[in-house]
Amino acid sequence: MKLLVTGGAGFMGSSFIRHMLSSHDVSITTIDALTYASDMDSLSSVVGKKNFKFIKGDISERDLVFDIVRDERPDAIVNFAAETHVDNSIKDSSLFLRSNVLGTASLLDAVNRFSIPRFHQISTDEVYGDLPLDSADSFYESSPLRPNNPYSATKASADLLALSYHRTYGTPVTISRSVNNYGPFQNREKLIPMAIDKAMKGERIPVYSKGENIRSWIYVEDHSRAVEKILLSGRIGEIYNISSGYEERNIDVVKYIIRKLGAAESLIEFSPDRPGHDKRYSLDTEKMESELGFKPSLSFHEGLDRTIAWYKEKNSQI
Numbered sequence: 001m002k003l004l005v006t007g008g009a010g011f012m013g014s015s016f017i018r019h020m021l022s023s024h025d026v027s028i029t030t031i032d033a034l035t036y037a038s039d040m041d042s043l044s045s046v047v048g049k050k051n052f053k054f055i056k057g058d059i060s061e062r063d064l065v066f067d068i069v070r071d072e073r074p075d076a077i078v079n080f081a082a083e084t085h086v087d088n089s090i091k092d093s094s095l096f097l098r099s100n101v102l103g104t105a106s107l108l109d110a111v112n113r114f115s116i117p118r119f120h121q122i123s124t125d126e127v128y129g130d131l132p133l134d135s136a137d138s139f140y141e142s143s144p145l146r147p148n149n150p151y152s153a154t155k156a157s158a159d160l161l162a163l164s165y166h167r168t169y170g171t172p173v174t175i176s177r178s179v180n181n182y183g184p185f186q187n188r189e190k191l192i193p194m195a196i197d198k199a200m201k202g203e204r205i206p207v208y209s210k211g212e213n214i215r216s217w218i219y220v221e222d223h224s225r226a227v228e229k230i231l232l233s234g235r236i237g238e239i240y241n242i243s244s245g246y247e248e249r250n251i252d253v254v255k256y257i258i259r260k261l262g263a264a265e266s267l268i269e270f271s272p273d274r275p276g277h278d279k280r281y282s283l284d285t286e287k288m289e290s291e292l293g294f295k296p297s298l299s300f301h302e303g304l305d306r307t308i309a310w311y312k313e314k315n316s317q318i
């Protein structure tokens with residue numbers, strides 16, 4: 001199998017590439033624009049392998065995307081590339097529109113133009129909007145899309161484009177919507193690596209509002225396994241929710257990290273809430289379980305302990 005993976009120098013794309021190259025007879029080409037969020041170290045274990053190729057490029061540049069897809073003729077394209085930080089999208093949504101919406105459109109057009117057998121879009125639970133803190137509900141794949149911030153609005157737009165291409169042209173798309181990922185190589189702008197980094201350095205740890213908002217989590221390597229299952233056995237035109245089912249208040253995640261690192265809870269600094277901040281995310285995962293037999297391999301705290309150990313080790317090398 002020959003894969004074209006976009007955003008391969010990012011946190012989740014690099015995990016997927018490492019996973020696929022270590023467990024399958026595949027060749028992978030990745031296109032990545034190498035934005036501030038990328039980290040080539042995350043690909044150091046695969047750079048130089050005969051079956052891996054890196055191309056620096058922007059998926060919103062249609063001519064470039066068409067050239068690459070024509071030359072590579074992959075069996076499938078997996079689109080991880082995106083601007084991903086909600087706070088940045090609130091300051092300026094333009095890059096999000098370009099990479100997340102126009103970028104996805106140029107990939108879909110290339111899939112049609114060169115009859116690529118499969119396009120998988122990596123999406124997010126944020127497209128469903130949020131649930132009240134006191135609710136016990138979860139979102140299903142059929143739940144309506146109600147994104148609440150510019151980032152999630154661009155991701156929902158990309159999902160709708162992909163689904164419209166499937167309906168209009170028969171484009172062979174699948175979509176996965178995942179909860180928050182965590183693990184090695186995540187950019188320190190995100191909650192878990194930020195809290196680990198600051199707790200290790202004894203710096204203030206900013207937490208929005210009172211930290212009461214609830215997120216669901218999945219370890220990044222489990223997410224990679226889930227995407228692998230969809231790619232190999234998922235049905236064309238279908239959406240799959242990915243989650244471990246584990247939910248935790250942000251403040252409790254931060255306190256666990258602080259305790260593990262022997263730091264002081266007084267480092268926590270509550271800041272004014274993010275505008276439009278989503279309260280609670282929760283996904284129903286019955287479809288992934290019953291149709292594709294997916295179950296996460298790590299509990300939240302096993303994954304978090306591994307993640308903390310990884311950042312400690314990385315910090316000791318600097």
Ligand SMILES: NC(=O)c1ccc[n+]([C@@H]2O[C@H](COP(=O)([O-])OP(=O)(O)OC[C@H]3O[C@@H](n4cnc5c(N)ncnc54)[C@H](O)[C@@H]3O)[C@@H](O)[C@H]2O)c1
Nearest residue numbers: 007009010011012033034035037038058059082099180181
């Ligand atoms: N991190 C999460 O918890 C989470 C949860 C659900 C879904 N997602 C989705 O998963 C995907 C990957 O997220 P991540 O956390 O690995 O992101 P990331 O920010 O760590 O990495 C994104 C990568 O995409 C690249 N990129 C950005 N714009 C590009 C463009 N126009 N052309 C080519 N490359 C470009 C960046 O250089 C970077 O390497 C995204 O689509 C995101 O919306 C993330």
